[in-house]
Amino acid sequence: xxxxxxxxxxxxxxxxxxxxxxxxxxxxxxxxxxxxxxxxxxxxxxxxxxxxxxxxxxxxxxxxxxxxxxxxxxxxxxxxxxxxxxxxxxxxxxxxxxxxxxxxxxxxxxxxxxxxxxxxxxxxxxxxxxxxxxxxxxxxxxxxxxxxxxxxxxxxxxxxxxxxxxxxxxxxxxxxxxxxxxxxxxxxxxxxxxxxxxxxxxxxxxxxxxx
Amino acid sequence: xxxxxxxxxxxxxxxxxxxxxxxxxxxxxxxxxxxxxxxxxxxxxxxxxxxxxxxxxxxxxxxxxxxxxxxxxxxxxxxxxxxxxxxxxxxx
Numbered sequence: 001x002x003x004x005x006x007x008x009x010x011x012x013x014x015x016x017x018x019x020x021x022x023x024x025x026x027x028x029x030x031x032x033x034x035x036x037x038x039x040x041x042x043x044x045x046x047x048x049x050x051x052x053x054x055x056x057x058x059x060x061x062x063x064x065x066x067x068x069x070x071x072x073x074x075x076x077x078x079x080x081x082x083x084x085x086x087x088x089x090x091x092x093x094x095x096x097x098x099x100x101x102x103x104x105x106x107x108x109x110x111x112x113x114x115x116x117x118x119x120x121x122x123x124x125x126x127x128x129x130x131x132x133x134x135x136x137x138x139x140x141x142x143x144x145x146x147x148x149x150x151x152x153x154x155x156x157x158x159x160x161x162x163x164x165x166x167x168x169x170x171x172x173x174x175x176x177x178x179x180x181x182x183x184x185x186x187x188x189x190x191x192x193x194x195x196x197x198x199x200x201x202x203x204x205x206x207x208x209x210x211x
Numbered sequence: 212x213x214x215x216x217x218x219x220x221x222x223x224x225x226x227x228x229x230x231x232x233x234x235x236x237x238x239x240x241x242x243x244x245x246x247x248x249x250x251x252x253x254x255x256x257x258x259x260x261x262x263x264x265x266x267x268x269x270x271x272x273x274x275x276x277x278x279x280x281x282x283x284x285x286x287x288x289x290x291x292x293x294x295x296x297x298x299x300x301x302x303x
Contacts, residue, residue, distance in 0.1 A: 021297050027217070029298070033291035034221050038228040040286040041279050044268060046244060053248040078290050086285060087266050087278065144246060148255075161253040169252060173245040188227065196220030 001151050005096030012104045016073035023070065031199055032067055036075040039063060040082065047180050055177030058140060060106035061114075061133040062185045066192070066203040069111040076103035101143045106136040129189050130182035137181045141174030142167060228283070 039059035046054035059079070064072035080098050083089040090098050110132040117128035145167040151160030160166070192199050243251055268278045 017297075021300075024294060024298055026298050029291060029294045031217065031221055031224075032294060033287045034224050036290040037283040037287035038224050040282045041228045044275070044279055044282070054244050056244055075290060078293070079286060082282065082286055082289065087268055087282065089268065141245065145249075148249075159255065161249070161255060165253055166249065169249045170245070173248060177245050188224075191227070192220060192223060195223050196217070198217050199220030199224075 001147065001154055002093055002096055005094075005098075005100045005147075007096075009096055009099040009104050013073060013077050013099065016070045016077075020070035020074050023068075028067070028071070032071055032075060035063065035066060036078055039075065040079045042184070043079065043083070053173055053177075055174075055180045057181055057184055058102050058106055058137055059185075060102060060140075061110040061129065061136050061181070062188055064107050064110040064203065065114060065129055065132070065185070065189055066199065068203050069107060071203075072107045072110070073103055076107060097144070097147050101140040101147075105143050106140040109139045110136040130186045133182040133185040134175075134178035137174050137178035138171065141170045141177075145170030 039057070039062060042057040042059055044056065046056045048054050058076075060072060060076055063075045066072075067075060077099060080090070080095065080103055084092060084095045084098070113132035113135050114128050117131060145161075146163070148161045148166040148170070149163030152162055152166070153160075161169075189200075266278060266281065268275055
């Protein structure tokens with residue numbers, strides 16, 4: 001189970017690093033680093049959702065919208081690795097699966113949604129970013145639900161949660177948390193597009209955007 | 212990319228997250244997040260970790276603030292150096 005996360009996540013991330021290396025615009029480096037640091041902090045911030053539960057930003061859609069798919073994946077990977085190794089958030093055992101869910105699946109869903117909803121060159125539109133943010137959180141959560149269910153069957157019930165419970169509950173909570181992610185992500189992108197449209201040049205929301 | 216606008220963009224991101232960091236404690240309720248909630252609902256216990264990280268997110272306002280600042284600096288530094296290094300290898 002743990003190995004499965006690594007086995008899928010590592011090649012995907014290696015591919016993102018390879019593509020980023022070929023396309024990296026040096027002028028974007030300080031902005032990428034600041035954004036990565038900002039998303040790290042944003043992931044610490046819990047906002048209350050319904051029923052005594054809190055949500056906190058994943059940030060994958062924000063990273064992909066502003067930096068493109070490869071930049072977004074690399075930034076998410078760095079954040080998750082630092083959280084795990086330096087701050088003990090999410091444990092070393094779970095890192096492979098966390099990387100799969102939040103540094104591979106969530107950015108891919110965000111990228112796909114942004115691509116599908118963008119209109120030609122004038123590709124910022126009101127629905128793409130919030131939809132991508134919501135869908136990326138929900139999909140990552142459902143992947144996590146499936147993994148909990150797989151752990152349950154593989155460990156013969158000693159760890160994890162039955163599929164009939166884990167998948168719907170992860171889905172329901174994160175369908176709500178995803179709304180928070182959508183509001184925050186859209187707010188930041190809209191705000192940046194107003195005060196500093198230059199920062200949108202490297203990602204998917206800018207004109208002439210490339211992957 | 213226009214330099215002034217770009218610096219403005221960085222400043223804006225910094226300010227946004229600085230506000231977020233200070234506001235951390237206000238919203239950082241003791242409630243569990245989505246995954247923790249699902250684990251709790253189903254009575255799943257986390258196993259003993261075999262790796263202990265050097266830092267934690269702290270358990271009071273100051274601790275969380277310092278952890279946030281440290282995380283910001285570490286993340287910024289690592290991504291910056293990594294991408295700079297990537298670019299340097301490209302040129303070589």
